[in-house]
Amino acid sequence: MSALAYDIKSSTAVVRAWGGNVKVRLYLHWPFCRSRCAYCDFNTRVASVGYQEAYRTALLAEMGMWASMLGRAGKTIRSLYLGGGTPSCMSGDETAALLSTAAERFGLEDGAEVTVEVNPATWAEDDYARAVFGGANRFSVGVQSLHDGTLRVLSRPHGAEEAMEALRAALDSGARSVGADLLYGLPAGCEGTFLDSLEKLMGLGIHHLSVYALSPGAKTPLARMAARGEVALPEDEAVAEEYLAAVEILVRRGYEHYEISNFCRPGHRCRHNLAYWRREDYLGLGAGAHSKLGGLRFWNERSLLRYLRTIGEGRLPVSGWEVVTGEEAREEMVMLGMRTSRGVSERTVSHSSGRLRELARGGLLDISGGRVKLTPRGMLVSNLLIADLLWS
Amino acid sequence: MDKSRIRNFCIIAHIDHGKSTLADRFLEITDTVPRQKMAEQYLDRMELERERGITIKAQAVRMQYMATDGEEYRLNLIDTPGHVDFSYEVSRSLAACEGAILLVDASQGVEAQTVGNAYLAVESGLEIVPVVNKIDLPASDFEGTAMEISDLLGIDPGEVLAVSAKTGEGARELLDAVVRRVPPPSGEADMPLRALVFDSSYDSYRGVVAFVRVVEGEVKRGMKVRFMATGVTASVDEVGYFSPDMISCPGLEAGEVGYIITGVKDVTRIKVGDTVTGREAPAAEPLPGYREPKPMVFAGVYPVDSDDFTDLNDALEKLKLNDAALSFTRENSKALGFGFRCGFLGLLHLEIVQERLEREYGLDLVVTSPNVVYEVVDRGGGVTYIRNPSDMPDMGVVKEIREPYVQATILVPPDYMGGILELVKERRGIYQDMTYLSGRRVEIRCRLPLAEIVVDFYDQLKSRSRGYASLDYEHVGFLAGNLVRLDILINGEPVDAFSIIVERSRAHEYGSRITKKLRELIPRQLFDVPVQAAVGGKVVARETIKARRKDVLAKCYGGDVTRKKKLLQKQKEGKKRMKMVGRVEIPQEAFISALRAGGEEKPR
Ligand SMILES: Nc1nc2c(ncn2[C@@H]2O[C@H](COP(=O)(O)OP(=O)(O)OP(=O)(O)O)[C@@H](O)[C@H]2O)c(=O)[nH]1
Ligand code: SF4
Ligand SMILES: [Mg+2]
Numbered sequence: 001m002s003a004l005a006y007d008i009k010s011s012t013a014v015v016r017a018w019g020g021n022v023k024v025r026l027y028l029h030w031p032f033c034r035s036r037c038a039y040c041d042f043n044t045r046v047a048s049v050g051y052q053e054a055y056r057t058a059l060l061a062e063m064g065m066w067a068s069m070l071g072r073a074g075k076t077i078r079s080l081y082l083g084g085g086t087p088s089c090m091s092g093d094e095t096a097a098l099l100s101t102a103a104e105r106f107g108l109e110d111g112a113e114v115t116v117e118v119n120p121a122t123w124a125e126d127d128y129a130r131a132v133f134g135g136a137n138r139f140s141v142g143v144q145s146l147h148d149g150t151l152r153v154l155s156r157p158h159g160a161e162e163a164m165e166a167l168r169a170a171l172d173s174g175a176r177s178v179g180a181d182l183l184y185g186l187p188a189g190c191e192g193t194f195l196d197s198l199e200k201l202m203g204l205g206i207h208h209l210s211v212y213a214l215s216p217g218a219k220t221p222l223a224r225m226a227a228r229g230e231v232a233l234p235e236d237e238a239v240a241e242e243y244l245a246a247v248e249i250l251v252r253r254g255y256e257h258y259e260i261s262n263f264c265r266p267g268h269r270c271r272h273n274l275a276y277w278r279r280e281d282y283l284g285l286g287a288g289a290h291s292k293l294g295g296l297r298f299w300n301e302r303s304l305l306r307y308l309r310t311i312g313e314g315r316l317p318v319s320g321w322e323v324v325t326g327e328e329a330r331e332e333m334v335m336l337g338m339r340t341s342r343g344v345s346e347r348t349v350s351h352s353s354g355r356l357r358e359l360a361r362g363g364l365l366d367i368s369g370g371r372v373k374l375t376p377r378g379m380l381v382s383n384l385l386i387a388d389l390l391w392s
Numbered sequence: 393m394d395k396s397r398i399r400n401f402c403i404i405a406h407i408d409h410g411k412s413t414l415a416d417r418f419l420e421i422t423d424t425v426p427r428q429k430m431a432e433q434y435l436d437r438m439e440l441e442r443e444r445g446i447t448i449k450a451q452a453v454r455m456q457y458m459a460t461d462g463e464e465y466r467l468n469l470i471d472t473p474g475h476v477d478f479s480y481e482v483s484r485s486l487a488a489c490e491g492a493i494l495l496v497d498a499s500q501g502v503e504a505q506t507v508g509n510a511y512l513a514v515e516s517g518l519e520i521v522p523v524v525n526k527i528d529l530p531a532s533d534f535e536g537t538a539m540e541i542s543d544l545l546g547i548d549p550g551e552v553l554a555v556s557a558k559t560g561e562g563a564r565e566l567l568d569a570v571v572r573r574v575p576p577p578s579g580e581a582d583m584p585l586r587a588l589v590f591d592s593s594y595d596s597y598r599g600v601v602a603f604v605r606v607v608e609g610e611v612k613r614g615m616k617v618r619f620m621a622t623g624v625t626a627s628v629d630e631v632g633y634f635s636p637d638m639i640s641c642p643g644l645e646a647g648e649v650g651y652i653i654t655g656v657k658d659v660t661r662i663k664v665g666d667t668v669t670g671r672e673a674p675a676a677e678p679l680p681g682y683r684e685p686k687p688m689v690f691a692g693v694y695p696v697d698s699d700d701f702t703d704l705n706d707a708l709e710k711l712k713l714n715d716a717a718l719s720f721t722r723e724n725s726k727a728l729g730f731g732f733r734c735g736f737l738g739l740l741h742l743e744i745v746q747e748r749l750e751r752e753y754g755l756d757l758v759v760t761s762p763n764v765v766y767e768v769v770d771r772g773g774g775v776t777y778i779r780n781p782s783d784m785p786d787m788g789v790v791k792e793i794r795e796p797y798v799q800a801t802i803l804v805p806p807d808y809m810g811g812i813l814e815l816v817k818e819r820r821g822i823y824q825d826m827t828y829l830s831g832r833r834v835e836i837r838c839r840l841p842l843a844e845i846v847v848d849f850y851d852q853l854k855s856r857s858r859g860y861a862s863l864d865y866e867h868v869g870f871l872a873g874n875l876v877r878l879d880i881l882i883n884g885e886p887v888d889a890f891s892i893i894v895e896r897s898r899a900h901e902y903g904s905r906i907t908k909k910l911r912e913l914i915p916r917q918l919f920d921v922p923v924q925a926a927v928g929g930k931v932v933a934r935e936t937i938k939a940r941r942k943d944v945l946a947k948c949y950g951g952d953v954t955r956k957k958k959l960l961q962k963q964k965e966g967k968k969r970m971k972m973v974g975r976v977e978i979p980q981e982a983f984i985s986a987l988r989a990g991g992e993e994k995p996r
Contacts, residue, residue, distance in 0.1 A: 027951060213944065240941040260944060276951045290952045297954065322954070335960055336953065355975075362919055383943040384918055387963040 023109075024070075024293070025079045025275045026102060028059065029286030030087035031304060034121055038155040038225075041217025043288040043302055044085035052089065055287075055304070058311040060101060062285050065316055067105035077106045078280075079113040079272040080135075086142075088118040092127030096134020103135055113138055113177075113271050120166035121158035128173035138270070139170040140208070143180040146197035150190040153231070154183070154214075155221070167204055177268045179208030184246065185239035186214055187222075188232035198246055202253055207268040210261050211246055213239055240380050247376045258341045260379045277336045287317075295324050335386050343373025349389045359385070393466055396576045398647045400468040400605070401521075402450075402485045404513060405495035406503035406862065407474030410525040412436050412447055414495060414557035414566075415471045421564060422455035422467070424635060435471045435636055440744060440751075447473040448744060450481040450591060452488075452603065452649055453636040459571045460564070467570070468633075468649040474505055476864055477738035480685040480717070481591075482509055483516075484664065487682065488590045488605035488649055491519040491574030493566070494541070498524045498532035498554075502540040502829060504803045504864035510544060519574045520545060521553070523566060528556040539830045577607075577647030584675040585609030585617070587644075587652075587668040592659070594713035598629070599657040601638070604668060605649050607679055612643035616671040617654065620678040624661045625671050626654035659713050685717045687735025688796055688867060689846055690779040691742055692723065692760035692889060693749070694731030696969065696980060700755055701730050707753035708732060711745060718745060723780060727889045727973050728758060728983065733779050736762070739846065758971075758980045760889050761987035764843045767794040767870045782888035784877040787928055793893070794870035796842040797822075801835060802853065804861040809834050811856040819844040819852075820873075820895065839868065843893070878903055878932070880910070880986075881924040885974045889983050899925075903933030906986055913982040916940035921976050 032052050033044045080102055087095060095116060108114075115138040116131055128139065145151050146160045158166075170178045180201050184194040194211075201209060214233070216222035225231040234242075247257055255263040259277060262270065275282055284291045288302035298321035301307040310317040324332060330348060337344040349356070349372055356372065359365040364378035364385060378385050403411040412433035419425045419434055435451040436442055455467045470485040486492065492513040496506055513520055522541045524534050538552040553569055555562035579586075591603035604611070611617065611631055618625045632640035633650035644650045656662055665681030695704050708720045719735035736742040742762055749755050766778040768785065769792040778784050784793075800821070804812050806828070813836065816823060822839040829835055840849070845865065853861045878899050880890035890910075894902045903925025910923045914937055925933040945956060970977035 213942070236940070236942040243942075276953065282951050284951055288952075290954065292951065292953070299952070299954065331960070332953065332957070335956065358975075359918070364918060379944065381918060381940050381943045383945065383959070383963065384940055387960065387967065388918060390960075391964055391967055 023076045023078050023281065025081070025272050025280065025282040026077045026106060027272070027282060027284040027286075027289055028063075028080070028082045028087075028098070028102065029284065029289040030082065030084040030089065031055070031287050032084065032089045033086040034089060034119065034157045035155070037157075038153070038222040039214060039216040039220050041220050042085070045304070054308060056090075056094075056098070058308050059098075059286050061311050062317065063102060063105055066283065066285065070106060077102070077108050077112060079115075079275070080108065081113075081115045081272040082136075083115075083117045083140075086119045086122065087116055088122040088127070092123060092130030093134075095127075095131045095136070099131070099135040108135070115140055115270065115272060117142065118166065118170065119157065120163040121156075123166065123169070125165075125169040125172075128169045128175070132174045137175050138177040138179070139173070139175050140179045140181065140210075140270075141166055141170055143167065143197070143201070144183045145186070145190075145193055146200050147190070147193040150186055150193045150197075153187055153190060164200075164204075167201070167206065171204065171206075177207045177264075177270075179210065179264070179268075179270065180206050181210045181212065183214045184211055184242045185234055187226075188234070194242060195245060195249070198249065202250075202255075208262070208264040208270060209250065209255065211243070211263070212261055213243070240377075243380060244376055256341070257376070260339045260374075260382060274340070277340045279332060279336060295329065297322050297324055331390055334390055338372075338374055338382065338386055338389070339379075341373060343371045346370050346372050355388075359388070393645065393648070395581075395645075395647045397463065397465045398468070398576050399465055399491065399570055399574050400470075400489045400577060400647070400649055401491040401493060401570055401574050402470035402472055402482075402489045403493045403495055404472055404482055404486075404509040405474055405525075406497070406500070406505040406509075407446065409474065409495050409497040409500065409503075409506070410557040411474065411495055412471050414493070414525065414555065414563070415453070415469060417555075417557055417560045417563040418455060418467075418469060418567065419453065420560070421567065422457045424453060424455045437636070440747060446475060447471060448475075448478060449473065450485045451636055452485075452591075452634045454633045454649070457567055457571070460568050461571070465571050466648075467567070470649075472509075474509075475740050476505060476508070477736075477740040479505075479508065479512075479864075479866070480682075480737070483512055483682055484590045486513055486516040486518060487588055488603075489518060490577060491521060491570060493570065494520050494522045494545075495525050495557075496523070496537050496541055498526045498534050498537050499529045501533070501537050501832060502544055502803065504801050504862035507544060507801055507803065507835065508864035508866070514545075521566070521569055521573055522547065522551065523553045523555055523562075525555055525557050527554045528559050528561065536830070536832060540832060543830045579606070579608035579646035581608075581610050581646045583608040583646070584673045585611055585615075585668065585670040586675045586679055587611055588679050588681070589619075589662065589664055589666045589668060592662060592664055592716075594659060595653075598653050599655055600659055600662045601651050601653050602662050602668070603649075603651050604644070606644045606646050608646050608675070609670065610643050610645045611652060611668065611670075613640075617652070617668050618671045618674060619662060619666045620669055620675075621663055621666040621681070622661050624656060626656050629653045629655050659716075664716060685737055686867070687717060687719045687737060688764055688842055689736045689738055689742060689762045690733055690765060691736070691762040692725060692728065692731055692758075692780065693720070693734050693746070694725065694728040694758045694760075696756040696758055698729045703753065704732065704749070704755055704757075707749050707755060708734070710753075711748060715745070717741065721779075725782075725889050727887045727971055727978070728760075731758075735765075735779065758983050760983050761892075761985070762846050763892060764796050764841075764846055766875070766893060767796075768792070769794070778893075781877055781893045782891040784891070784893060787876065792872050793875040794872045795875065795893075797839050797868050797871050798842050798845065798865035799868045800838050800840045800845075800863060800865040802838070802861055802863050803829070803833050803835055804857050805832065806834050808857040808860060809836070812836060812853065812861055815849070815852055815856055816840065819849055839871075840865070841871075841873070842867070876927050878906075879926050880906060881922075881926060882910070882914075882978070883921050883974050883976050884924075886926075887973050887978075890986060892987055896927075899927050900932045903927075904935075907933045907935040909986050910982060911935040911937050913986060914976070914978055917976060 031044045116136045117140045119142050143163045148160045250263045287307040290299045301317045301319045307317045450472045452470045457465045472482045524537045538549045542549040586608045587604040587606045589602045593601045615628045630653040667678035669675045720732040723733045824837040827835045874896045876896045879886045907923045921937040923935045924931045
């Protein structure tokens with residue numbers, strides 16, 4: 001293990017081990033937001049422009065370190081994803097510059113998907129076009145809801161109209177694909193706003209939709225309010241019904257349900273995110289970013305200060321790693337693969353076919369053509385189900 | 393030592409009335425324990441005793457005391473436990489003494505074990521020195537308490553002394569009273585040896601240590617002795633007394649209390665209650681012994697990890713060396729695997745054994761809810777004892793099921809009497825009579841099924857009397873009842889570890905309570921799981937554990953798969969701590985608390 005650590009941190013050995021044919025997906029993390037939302041415990045913070053500048057410099061330096069290693073081994077990025085936090089805290093131009101630098105240093109596969117996450121509270125209309133000019137061809141807009149009341153409860157930094165404008169701007173920017181995130185399982189008082197927002201998004205002709213159940217992070221203001229009874233979160237039953245309703249509507253309207261939380265019009269799957277579920281290789285840069293190269297998973301310093309310091313010292317900010325082989329790889333395969341519409345092969349799960357049929361009869365699994373996948377109801381209990389598939 | 397200068401006495405009281413603290417003062421006054429070594433409740437030597445602040449095992453100590461009459465006396469003190477589970481320790485100690493200090497907390501007054509232990513002492517013919525303790529407390533009521541004691545013993549209130557075991561006030565006067573009132577031992581040193589084994593302990597190097605009270609004759613190092621009941625002969629390797637550590641000495645004479653070590657390693661060969669005599673000049677008759685305490689409360693004890701079965705077996709064997717009242721036999725549960733059905737004197741005893749197994753032997757255990765032993769008469773008239781409800785034969789072949797009853801004494805202030813009588817009735821008690829003790833307290837006597845006490849009688853007693861009622865009891869034998877076996881079925885499969893014996897008319901009530909509790913305790917699964925309670929195949933209560941509807945991770949950020957894996961790993965570990973019954977995962981917790989009623993408070 002320590003030898004491995006040495007390799008990752010100080011030399012190009014790891015990369016060389018991949019031979020001349022390195023193809024990765026590149027993720028860049030931008031850990032800043034305009035303000036913190038009431039339910040969020042992600043690795044992000046609200047910081048001054050100066051701090052963000054310093055981070056940007058460090059991120060570019062980290063890119064440089066990797067680019068020089070990969071450079072010797074060959075160069076191709078299959079997709080690029082700029083996520084956060086809120087990368088659109090940068091202007092359209094700054095974003096474009098960052099994307100172009102990445103593309104230059106690593107080399108981008110032809111037609112590669114280049115996504116930027118955008119918060120509706122940030123960009124003006126022309127920022128989108130500028131980002132596209134820099135190479136972005138896909139936007140993922142953090143809408144969460146198209147109702148002012150709901151957005152207020154979540155303390156999002158934007159209103160419904162702002163979100164609509166952002167979406168229109170993204171759709172008109174020349175990007176190939178525009179996606180939006182929505183939250184369901186909203187607190188009492190927001191009833192109906194999720195499905196209604198969904199309707200509005202489909203009306204706009206949005207290409208991609210991600211729906212996530214609201215689950216306030218521990219110690220977040222929303223979690224505290226819920227604990228004090230100031231906010232009522234819905235029962236599991238109701239949340240489950242809402243999800244099933246959304247699945248039903250989306251599929252009826254021609255959206256593919258290709259992953260537990262993700263839907264798209266044909267041809268608009270997010271290939272970058274799919275790579276995570278398919279255990280393809282990816283390289284994550286920035287504070288707290290995760291990478292996978294073959295059987296090796298590693299991740300960067302989460303602490304911004306330590307991240308900056310390590311880069312300043314000219315070292316890679318890797319803070320942890322693990323080697324995934326054998327049984328653990330199988331577990332990952334099931335855990336990740338079962339999230340997608342492709343499922344996993346029947347052989348990979350350790351079950352007697354009796355149990356599989358039982359789960360299928362119960363409406364939780366779908367078995368066909370030697371593959372096992374989750375039904376929408378199964379997706380709702382995927383944690384339990386995956387544990388069952390792996391270890392019962 | 394001149395026998396007239398020996399006093400053997402014990403301290404008896406209701407739990408927590410201050411026996412061990414009073415013993416501390418005696419140890420100080422007599423300089424038995426050096427000042428720098430002194431600690432609170434010094435005689436509570438087991439780690440568990442110190443932690444819980446209660447006495448579990450009686451402890452003897454020899455002290456030299458210069459009385460105010462100018463003479464020096466040798467005092468043998470035995471500190472006894474107050475909890476009813478260990479009342480057999482009190483009976484044994486009494487047999488080694490001529491007198492007893494009866495201690496009563498001035499802020500609590502006479503309580504149930506005060507009465508129980510006082511009667512035991514009177515029956516054993518001991519001189520009783522009544523004392524009111526804790527007179528330093530602002531809430532103390534010396535006069536009232538002294539009146540209660542005088543009512544109880546039929547003595548003049550003027551004979552009752554006052555002490556504060558905490559400050560030491562009155563402690564010297566009390567020792568002088570012991571010297572004056574307790575008679576010296578009577579046996580003669582020149583008679584054939586007769587010594588009563590009143591307790592024992594086990595030392596892994598030296599074998600059994602027999603605690604003895606020499607009644608007649610003397611025992612010396614090197615002497616050949618015979619244990620009259622078991623017939624075992626041995627030579628005495630060591631004789632000594634307690635200080636309270638074991639201090640060896642050349643011999644013990646009639647009237648003295650101490651120990652002998654004979655090199656016998658097999659605990660079953662030296663029985664508490666046996667009489668030691670000389671092999672050369674044996675006594676004709678053994679001393680009256682006492683009945684061995686019989687375990688009445690049983691519970692299944694299983695290792696969480698089935699690989700620990702052998703370790704558990706070893707640990708139980710070792711514990712038994714120092715705890716004759718503990719019993720265990722192998723059993724096999726469909727739900728829990730291989731384990732033991734262990735017998736205990738009561739709930740506190742169970743709790744202590746469990747804690748020792750877990751702590752001293754590092755075992756992870758599932759202990760099922762306790763039940764009592766049942767006497768089952770079959771159609772042919774044969775009698776069997778059932779220690780595990782799931783062993784209860786089919787009702788078809790059973791003629792009668794009898795359950796153990798106790799003779800209970802409840803002391804309660806008159807204000808709460810109504811509620812307590814109600815409780816006794818609810819719990820199938822057979823009311824006998826009632827006496828007023830000096831207007832402050834009513835003594836209720838009744839018979840109760842032990843099974844009720846094992847459930848939550850004690851908690852109810854306390855909660856219906858704001859903590860003022862106290863309970864003492866002794867076993868009185870088996871009585872027939874209209875009892876049935878209640879089975880619990882999970883997902884249609886009976887789970888043996890959940891079976892209990894209940895009165896027929898209450899099967900529904902118990903059934904619905906247990907099924908409700910299980911619904912809370914068993915996590916929701918992928919499918920609905922029915923939980924049923926049934927008597928002889930007929931369902932009397934039913935609940936459904938609804939299937940889990942939502943258990944899905946929120947967004948996964950930037951390929952952070954490790955967080956997901958950690959969560960999954962937790963699930964995997966959680967699964968290990970579950971017992972699979974058919975397709976249903978049941979947490980260990982359920983086996984421990986599903987059958988337990990009421991709150992968590994344990995009888996003390
Ligand atoms: N204020 C006051 N507290 C006392 C006195 N004597 C004992 N206590 C306290 O009462 C509690 C119980 O004392 P113990 O000496 O352990 O009682 P015990 O009778 O030996 O208890 P068991 O052996 O468990 O039956 C402890 O907290 C003592 O500190 C006293 O004279 N005054
Ligand atoms: S915008 Fe997103 S990352 Fe930022 S605080 Fe809100 S929810 Fe968290
Ligand atoms: Mg004590």
